Amino acid sequence: MANVRVAGTGLTAFGASPERTGRDLFAEASIAAFEDSGVHRDDVEGVLYGNFMGELAEHQGHQGPLMAEAAGVQAPATRFESACASSGAAVREAVKRIRTGEDDVLLVGGTERMTNLGTAGATEALAIAADDLWEVRAGTTFPGAYALMAQAYFDAFGGDREELAHIAVKNHDNALPNENAQYQRAIEVDDVLEAPPVSEPLGLYDACPVSDGASALVLTSEDYAAEHDLEAPVAITGTGQGGDRMALHDRDHLARSPAAREAGEEAYADAGIDAGDVEVAEVHDCFTIAEVLALEALDLEPIGEGISAARDGRTTADGELPVNLSGGLKAKGHPVGATGASQVAEMAMLLAGTHPNSDHVADATTGVTHNAGGTVASAMVHVLEVVA
Amino acid sequence: MSDIDEVADAGFDEWLDAAETGDAYCLECANGHGSLPPRRVCPDCGATNLEEIVLPETGEIETFTITHVPTPAFEQDAPYATAIANFGLVRITGQVVGVDPEAVETGLEVALEITVSETTGERVIGFQPVSP
Numbered sequence: 001m002a003n004v005r006v007a008g009t010g011l012t013a014f015g016a017s018p019e020r021t022g023r024d025l026f027a028e029a030s031i032a033a034f035e036d037s038g039v040h041r042d043d044v045e046g047v048l049y050g051n052f053m054g055e056l057a058e059h060q061g062h063q064g065p066l067m068a069e070a071a072g073v074q075a076p077a078t079r080f081e082s083a084c085a086s087s088g089a090a091v092r093e094a095v096k097r098i099r100t101g102e103d104d105v106l107l108v109g110g111t112e113r114m115t116n117l118g119t120a121g122a123t124e125a126l127a128i129a130a131d132d133l134w135e136v137r138a139g140t141t142f143p144g145a146y147a148l149m150a151q152a153y154f155d156a157f158g159g160d161r162e163e164l165a166h167i168a169v170k171n172h173d174n175a176l177p178n179e180n181a182q183y184q185r186a187i188e189v190d191d192v193l194e195a196p197p198v199s200e201p202l203g204l205y206d207a208c209p210v211s212d213g214a215s216a217l218v219l220t221s222e223d224y225a226a227e228h229d230l231e232a233p234v235a236i237t238g239t240g241q242g243g244d245r246m247a248l249h250d251r252d253h254l255a256r257s258p259a260a261r262e263a264g265e266e267a268y269a270d271a272g273i274d275a276g277d278v279e280v281a282e283v284h285d286c287f288t289i290a291e292v293l294a295l296e297a298l299d300l301e302p303i304g305e306g307i308s309a310a311r312d313g314r315t316t317a318d319g320e321l322p323v324n325l326s327g328g329l330k331a332k333g334h335p336v337g338a339t340g341a342s343q344v345a346e347m348a349m350l351l352a353g354t355h356p357n358s359d360h361v362a363d364a365t366t367g368v369t370h371n372a373g374g375t376v377a378s379a380m381v382h383v384l385e386v387v388a
Numbered sequence: 389m390s391d392i393d394e395v396a397d398a399g400f401d402e403w404l405d406a407a408e409t410g411d412a413y414c415l416e417c418a419n420g421h422g423s424l425p426p427r428r429v430c431p432d433c434g435a436t437n438l439e440e441i442v443l444p445e446t447g448e449i450e451t452f453t454i455t456h457v458p459t460p461a462f463e464q465d466a467p468y469a470t471a472i473a474n475f476g477l478v479r480i481t482g483q484v485v486g487v488d489p490e491a492v493e494t495g496l497e498v499a500l501e502i503t504v505s506e507t508t509g510e511r512v513i514g515f516q517p518v519s520p
């Protein structure tokens with residue numbers, strides 16, 4: 001099966017730009033991706049686009065064709081919605097379409113406009129990724145749901161807030177050289193521990209920010225990349241998706257992410273690798289506890305031990321397995337519909353040697369990205385490898 | 389409030405009505421899997437013949453959180469404790485009422501008590517700790 005090449009990547013800065021429309025953000029990201037790829041817009045056969053809260057934030061549904069137009073592409077376009085895994089789902093579908101030979105060139109990405117909603121509005125909008133009848137109406141917020149998992153994790157495996165704080169500190173450190181990151185400033189463990197509580201045991205610095213931003217990828221078949229002499233050394237060699245019950249209380253495990261495990265196993269098998277081959281990872285750390293659950297689900301840390309990985313230096317930039325060298329959602333920002341494709345973009349740059357943090361993984365050839373929807377009722381995992 | 393907010397959610401609102409009068413139930417399929425309404429199909433095995441069975445009077449808190457930054461629907465309720473409690477065949481998410489949120493802990497025995505949001509007046513699933 002032919003590999004799918006990442007021919008171009010484009011990211012806007014993530015952060016607060018409440019006045020900018022989604023279409024403007026995606027236009028910027030797509031222009032950057034086309035310029036990076038050397039691919040002509042006329043060759044694009046489809047646009048696969050992720051977005052979650054467009055109806056609430058912009059009163060705009062049917063965003064697929066709108067965003068194709070914004071990108072200057074004349075091709076059929078579809079929006080993918082899978083909460084915070086929306087553009088991860090778009091990437092997965094694009095990989096499958098290119099592999100079957102149906103398409104050779106696709107524009108893939110996502111956008112979210114969130115900060116114009118304000119904190120209360122964004123909290124309400126994010127909450128609808130949970131079960132409205134049985135969770136949201138009981139007062140469950142998005143941070144609240146992860147807090148339920150954090151408390152369950154502490155009860156099941158031990159661990160404490162101080163260990164979680166090291167994850168936030170690590171990801172802020174990683175974001176320092178990333179000019180697209182929302183927070184380019186270092187924090188200390190005490191800053192995390194002393195921050196105002198959001199949903200105990202999680203505080204303000206355990207949480208990713210509310211962000212605006214867009215991501216875009218130009219993906220091509222291997223044949224197209226060869227025929228057009230593209231500089232595209234990185235391929236997406238594995239894709240996997242997992243699913244679980246919508247409501248956290250209906251899950252078998254309150255402190256694990258079986259959907260991410262399923263997605264990871266599928267993606268590893270698809271790429272013909274195992275967890276031991278992974279040299280660098282970008283995981284969905286919307287909250288500090290989420291990074292722990294992701295590492296354990298992807299078999300990168302044993303169950304119950306992921307919580308100490310950052311504190312003990314295993315996942316820091318100079319550790320044995322650097323995690324979230326982009327800054328992660330925590331410091332890079334989390335415009336939810338843009339996140340999954342942005343992780344693939346960051347990973348492609350890290351492996352290609354074009355990322356400001358590439359020096360930390362200079363010899364790495366294999367990376368994994370993990371993008372979760374809701375409280376991981378959806379999960380998308382991709383394996384990227386240097387192939388040229 | 390718009391008209392649309394006055395339209396009931398069939399299955400869910402009936403369940404709240406029943407819970408308010410102490411007649412809470414869950415659904416059980418022939419294979420013994422429990423689930424919450426409204427539901428036509430067992431999510432575990434696909435069985436379509438679901439029977440209402442009486443929910444145990446008390447459940448046990450399995451995990452909890454104290455929320456300080458709520459959605460607008462609970463603006464005046466915060467801080468409040470939300471918990472997931474195990475009622476045998478099903479788990480339920482609810483707000484712990486009648487006790488200081490700081491006193492909530494894993495393993496606490498609770499009974500269902502339908503409460504209302506101080507912010508909106510809408511009904512909310514609540515858990516009342518059961519005194520030993």
